[in-house]
Structures are given as C-alpha cells and as structure tokens.
C-alpha cells in the first residue's frame with residue numbers, strides 16, 4: 240500500500256488549513272450564531288472584541304489533528320483508485336480512470352475521513368464559537384480552556400457519544416461531495432494538460448481551487464446542520480436528531496438558513512484547496 244499519499248495529504252492539509260482558518264472561524268460563527276448581520280459585520284465584531292487572535296481560536300489543535308485526517312482522505316482515495324484500476328498515481332496522469340472509479344474512490348475517502356474527523360471537528364467548532372475575549376480584562380472566562388479541556392468536558396458531561404455529535408451530518412456532507420471534489424480536480428487537470436505530460440503548477444492551482452468550490456458549494460446545507468448539531472446543548476438546545484435540527488432550523492429561520500456561510504465557504508475553498516493540491520502534487524513528484 241503506497242504510504243506517500245498519506246504523508247503528502249497530511250502536509251498539504253496542514254498548509255491549506257492554516258491558509259483558510261480565519262475564513263473558517265467566520266463561517267462557523269455565521270452558521271451557529273444569530274448575532275451577526277453578515278460576513279463583514281462578523282469580521283469587524285471578532286476583531287473589535289477578540290482582536291486578530293479571535294480569527295485563529297483553536298488553530299493549533301486542527302493543525303495537529305484535522306491535517307492528519309486529510310491524510311486519510313488523500314491516502315484512502317489514492318489507494319482505492321489503485322485497487323479499482325491497478326494504476327499508480329503517476330500512471331493515472333497518462334490514462335485518466337473512469338469518472339465512476341474516481342467518484343467511488345472519492346466517496347470512500349470522504350466516508351472514512353468523516354468518522355476520523357468527527358471528534359476533532361467538534362472540538363474545533365466548539366472552540367471557534369467561544370466569543371469571550373482573552374485580551375479584555377474583566378471578560379467572562381470561556382467555557383473551554385483549550386482543546387484538551389474541551390474534550391475532557393464533553394466526555395464528562397456528554398459521554399463518549401458526545402464527541403461524535405453531528406457525525407451523521409458530517410458523513411452525509413463529506414461522502415458525495417468528496418466524490419465530486421476529486422472528479423472536478425482530475426477532470427480539469429486532464430482537460431488542460433497536454434497528453435503524456437504532468438499538469439503545470441498553474442493548472443493544479445486552478446483545478447484544486449475549483450474542486451474546492453464545487454465541493455463546498457454542494458456541502459454547505461449539511462455543513463450548517465452539522466455545525467448546529469455540534470453546538471447542540473452548549474449555546475442552544477440539543478436537537479433530538481438530524482431531522483429535528485433540519486425542521487427546527489427551517490421553521491425558525493426559513494430555507495436561507497441552509498445556505499449560511501455559502502459565500503465565505505466558497506471564497507475560502509479556492510485558496511485552501513489550490514494550496515492543498517499544489518503541495519500534494521509537488522510532494523509526490525519530489526518523492527518520485
């Protein structure tokens with residue numbers, strides 16, 4: 240089993256994550272809190288109340304964990320495609336596998352990454368939603384002191400299942416959209432690369448960026464449901480299940496609620512995934 244894809248997926252995931260983290264914090268806040276009027280209002284309020292550090296709340300933890308999960312996505316994708324088509328990453332540049340195979344491999348990677356991502360993503364979302372300022376004297380103390388304290392508190396108060404809150408919605412978000420993610424990427428690379436050559440850096444950047452946009456545009460409704468379920472029981476009531484979350488959110492806030500964070504998700508997706516794919520391809524080429 241080729242392991243380079245796992246390592247390259249990890250490093251490239253970390254680079255993409257750092258690049259997109261401020262956008263991600265704004266997105267999570269917009270999806271789960273009703274105090275902001277839009278992207279600019281949210282950014283201004285975070286900056287005024289929490290300073291620039293507010294945008295990077297809890298970032299060290301995802302760099303060490305979610306980036307590792309990205310290695311599951313890329314490693315499983317590549318190995319599934321190898322099992323289905325008996326070709327290596329390099330061979331696949333000369334002969335593009337069928338879109339069905341690419342979709343199956345992407346969905347498999349998405350499904351497996353969703354379950355390894357669930358507890359880490361939950362902790363990230365809970366930390367990003369803490370609006371208390373650490374730089375303002377007299378500000379109330381945040382509920383969680385950091386990722387370890389957050390995990391311990393969830394375990395104590397909600398039990399081990401608490402760490403997987405929202406994992407069903409996360410799985411529904413990631414399985415089909417990651418099939419689409421890899422189809423978009425591979426198709427654009429294939430389309431804009433002369434036969435027998437490797438895609439240029441510019442092609443990889445653009446294909447990666449559009450793959451990110453295509454997947455996040457379609458992922459946004461389940462992303463909203465997932466984030467709301469993850470915050471259930473903290474600043475809002477806990478939902479009885481996914482259906483309860485969908486129905487309650489729709490009744491109270493209308494259809495538009497499922498597109499919260501759509502603009503920022505799309506804007507974030509381009510640079511993050513351009514950097515992720517460029518570093519991934521570059522690392523694999525360097526290692527031969």
Ligand SMILES: CN(C)C(=N)NCCC[C@H](N)C(=O)O
Pocket residue numbers: 252255256309412413416417420451454455458508511512515
């Ligand atoms: C639509 N979804 C869930 C994705 N495209 N997931 C792949 C993650 C890629 C990158 N780390 C990112 O955060 O955009």
